[in-house]
Amino acid sequence: MxxxxxxxxxxxxxxxxxxxxxxxxxxxxxxxxxxxxxxxxxxxxxxxxxxxxxxxxxxxxxxxxxxxxxxxxxxxxxxxxxVSVVFQDARLLPWKRLLDNVVLGLSGPDAVERGRTALAEVGLEGRERAWPVELSGGEQQRVSLARSLVRxxxxxxxxxxxxxxxxxxxxxxxxxxxxxxxxxxxxxxxxxxxxxxxxxxxxxxxxxxxxxxxxxxxxxxxxxxxxxxxxxxxxxxxxxxxxxxxxxxxxxx
The missing domain is CATH 3.40.50.300 (P-loop containing nucleotide triphosphate hydrolases)
Structure with missing residues (x-):
């Protein structure tokens, strides 16, 4: 303890x-x-x-x-x-693409594939290479959820x-x-x-x-x-x- x-x-x-x-x-x-x-x-x-x-x-x-x-x-x-935390703002790194934001700090040979799956789960399949600035507020929060749940x-x-x-x-x-x-x-x-x-x-x-x-x-x-x-x-x-x-x-x- x-x-x-x-x-x-x-x-x-x-x-x-x-x-x-x-x-x-x-x-x-x-x-x-x-x-x-x-x-x-x-x-x-x-x-x-x-x-x-x-x-x-x-x-x-x-x-x-x-x-x-x-x-x-x-x-x-x-x-x-x-434990994962989802905040009021998405807190995405603007200089990283969506997939890189989701797998940030994630290790293992399957990290990228897990990140792709997580983005697909929140309805953003095919947007892995997009920049955060290209997303609406709701879409950014979807990425935040994917980043939390991928772990x-x-x-x-x-x-x-x-x-x-x-x-x-x-x-x-x-x-x-x-x-x-x-x-x-x-x-x-x-x-x-x-x-x-x-x-x-x-x-x-x-x-x-x-x-x-x-x-x-x-x-x-x-x-x-x-x-x-x-x-x-x-x-x-x-x-x-x-x-x-x-x-x-x-x-x-």
Whole structure:
């Protein structure tokens, strides 16, 4: 068991690839951003994390990605070693072609073929030699997904990956992400401000409040998840209320 400078204990990666977070505290100045947080994610499970701005969602992702070694705090975090992160912007290297961006840092004799397969999975077959500047925002984010999944991660962390996209492109990306996750079966933690996005994609939706998980709700809705169904509306209203948004009849007109 290793201990980070910030007091975070990291046991050996669990053999069953389950993510387990216990009593996680992360401190900034004199404030606990995360205050005894507990959360588990089963292999292949898709969890969406909601919370108001400044609630600590990105802080939690940084801890899971092992990017906060110098942050003060404590707690225990067990997670698979194979972790990939998808950010809000695609973060492609503009001087490298798409295939080179996807296989960046990937080793092995089959790396290039794996990169081609990953691009085909996200609908960009034949675009391997294109430059990032030639792509739309949605296409760039597809490359980002390919770059993350080509490594076959056991844990995929997504930090508002579709926040900069237009509404129609977001819907297409939701369908693509769900299909890719069903195929590759990583555990997924998606941070989002969008309640509808959380319900559309996740097996469970958790709400972060005052540094802890305030509610953790399974999404037991049949596919496709229709916005006009009573069960969908009930879950949406429940989550919005937890986030401090109370809708009136006037708002719904």
């Amino acid at each position: 290793a201990t980070h400078p910030g007091g975070l204990k990291t046991p050996e990666a669990p053999t069953d690839n389950t993510v387990r977070i216990e009593h996680l505290v992360r401190t900034l100045g004199d404030r606990n951003i995360l205050d005894g947080l507990e959360l588990s994610i089963a292999p292949g499970e898709f969890v969406a994390l909601l919370g108001r701005s400044g609630s600590g969602k990105s802080t939690l992702l940084r801890a899971l990605a092992r990017l906060d070694h110098d942050v003060a705090g404590s707690g225990e975090l067990a997670a698979p070693d194979d 076959e991660p056991r844990l995929l962390l997504a930090d508002e990956p579709f926040g900069a996209l237009d509404a129609l492109t977001r819907i297409r990306m939701h369908t693509l992400l769900r299909k890719l996750c069903e195929r590759h079966r990583p555990a997924v933690l998606l941070v989002t401000h969008d309640v509808d996005e959380a319900i559309a994609l996740a097996d469970r939706v958790a709400v972060l409040e005052e540094g802890r998980i305030a509610v953790d709700i399974p999404v037991e809705l049949p596919a496709p998840r229709r916005h006009d169904s009573p069960a969908y509306a009930e879950l949406r209203d429940r989550l919005l209320a937890r986030l401090g948004v109370e809708l009136t009849q006037e708002d719904l007109r």
